Amino acid sequence: xxxxxGGGRTGGMVRLVKRALRVGWKLALVAAIAAFVLYRLRYAPxxxxxxxxxxxxxxxxVMGTGTLEARVLATISPKIxxxxxxxxxxxxxxxxxxxxxxxxxxxxxxxxxxxxKADLAATEAGVDRSASEITSAExxxxxxxxxxxxxxxxxxxxAATAYxxxxxxxxxxxxxxxxxxxxLAKVEIERQVLKAEETLRFYQERLADxxxxxxxxxxxxxxxxxxxxxxxxxxxxxxxxxxxxxxxSAWVDETAMASLSPGQPARVVFRSEPDRSYNGTVTRMAPExxxxxxxxxxxxxxxxxxxxxxxxxxxxxxxxxxxxxxxLLVPQAAIVWRKDKSGLFVSDAGHARWRNVTLxxxxxxxxxxxxxxxxxxxxxxxxxxxxGPLTEGRAVAPGNAS
Numbered sequence: 280x281x282x283x284x285g286g287g288r289t290g291g292m293v294r295l296v297k298r299a300l301r302v303g304w305k306l307a308l309v310a311a312i313a314a315f316v317l318y319r320l321r322y323a324p325x326x327x328x329x330x331x332x333x334x335x336x337x338x339x340x341v342m343g344t345g346t347l348e349a350r351v352l353a354t355i356s357p358k359i360x361x362x363x364x365x366x367x368x369x370x371x372x373x374x375x376x377x378x379x380x381x382x383x384x385x386x387x388x389x390x391x392x393x394x395x396k397a398d399l400a401a402t403e404a405g406v407d408r409s410a411s412e413i414t415s416a417e418x419x420x421x422x423x424x425x426x427x428x429x430x431x432x433x434x435x436x437x438a439a440t441a442y443x444x445x446x447x448x449x450x451x452x453x454x455x456x457x458x459x460x461x462x463l464a465k466v467e468i469e470r471q472v473l474k475a476e477e478t479l480r481f482y483q484e485r486l487a488d489x490x491x492x493x494x495x496x497x498x499x500x501x502x503x504x505x506x507x508x509x510x511x512x513x514x515x516x517x518x519x520x521x522x523x524x525x526x527x528s529a530w531v532d533e534t535a536m537a538s539l540s541p542g543q544p545a546r547v548v549f550r551s552e553p554d555r556s557y558n559g560t561v562t563r564m565a566p567e568x569x570x571x572x573x574x575x576x577x578x579x580x581x582x583x584x585x586x587x588x589x590x591x592x593x594x595x596x597x598x599x600x601x602x603x604x605x606x607l608l609v610p611q612a613a614i615v616w617r618k619d620k621s622g623l624f625v626s627d628a629g630h631a632r633w634r635n636v637t638l639x640x641x642x643x644x645x646x647x648x649x650x651x652x653x654x655x656x657x658x659x660x661x662x663x664x665x666x667g668p669l670t671e672g673r674a675v676a677p678g679n680a681s
Contacts, residue, residue, distance in 0.1 A: 329677035345529030349520035423454035
């Protein structure tokens with residue numbers, strides 16, 4: 280009985296020891312994992328990217344997106360209705376001022392011009408006839424005036440009767456009336472000449488309107504009609520642009536309005552050549568903002584164009600609002616914002632140290648630090664936020680350096 284009781288107590292103690300060992304191993308494993316996590320989070324060096332702060336030039340830019348447009352664009356359309364007989368240029372053709380672009384059927388108008396010329400010639404011949412009639416009437420009037428003067432003298436001396444005086448007076452009046460009719464006829468025929476000249480000029484201008492020419496040097500961007508088409512005034516035959524001034528009409532956020540003005544330098548990046556910038560200048564700014572997007576239009580004239588370009592193609596403009604040749608620069612990626620205040624981390628003996636900094640100009644990739652950092656200090660930041668967090672005093676291992 281005693282032996283049995285002793286064996287039971289011994290078995291119970293063994294079970295308790297085994298249970299304690301199992302719990303102990305679990306606690307030890309949890310403690311090891313916790314220690315490993317703590318080490319990784321607090322003490323293991325964190326891989327970071329770094330950059331040595333240095334002075335250099337920086338330009339502050341405002342970005343906008345828009346399309347390439349021509350400042351001068353013209354729709355070539357006829358002044359008169361007619362049948363298109365020729366379209367002498369095509370899309371992509373370079374043209375010069377005064378160059379013949381298209382023609383309309385002109386057979387009827389040529390005939391009308393010839394008829395108007397004949398009418399004018401006949402009317403001008405009437406001017407010569409009226410001039411001869413005036414000369415004859417003037418001669419008759421001169422003789423009639425002389426005759427009445429002679430008869431009046433004879434009548435006063437009694438050598439001529441009153442009847443003879445009346446006859447001479449009547450002849451004079453008839454001659455004067457004939458002269459006046461001839462003069463009025465000449466005025467009327469001269470008016471007819473002017474009318475005939477205007478009619479001829481009208482038909483000549485309409486005939487000239489059958490030949491459509493370029494108003495300026497430029498480029499054909501669209502051809503809308505072919506020979507055989509009927510056109511009316513205002514209908515498009517061609518669309519042409521002047522290549523003397525091309526610009527990108529870009530939409531820019533209204534918050535940048537106060538910092539922009541005509542004449543500012545800019546660079547233009549076309550999406551067809553994303554690795555190249557073209558020089559430009561702000562030409563004008565629209566005085567109205569879009570009520571939905573809160574953006575306004577800024578036209579940036581492009582000084583040079585890509586070898587291949589198209590009106591309407593997309594491009595980004597970067598307008599320079601300020602520039603410094605000597606500024607302390609760090610990458611944009613290094614800046615951290617905490618409660619609207621800027622700061623960054625620097626590497627100090629292998630550990631991250633926080634710095635509150637004041638920023639100046641902001642460029643495309645760099646930002647100016649005006650206070651809180653000195654040249655030569657190594658700025659650090661996480662390449663991937665999932666590797667963090669980067670905190671004060673954290674051990675770091677600077678990797679990629681710039």
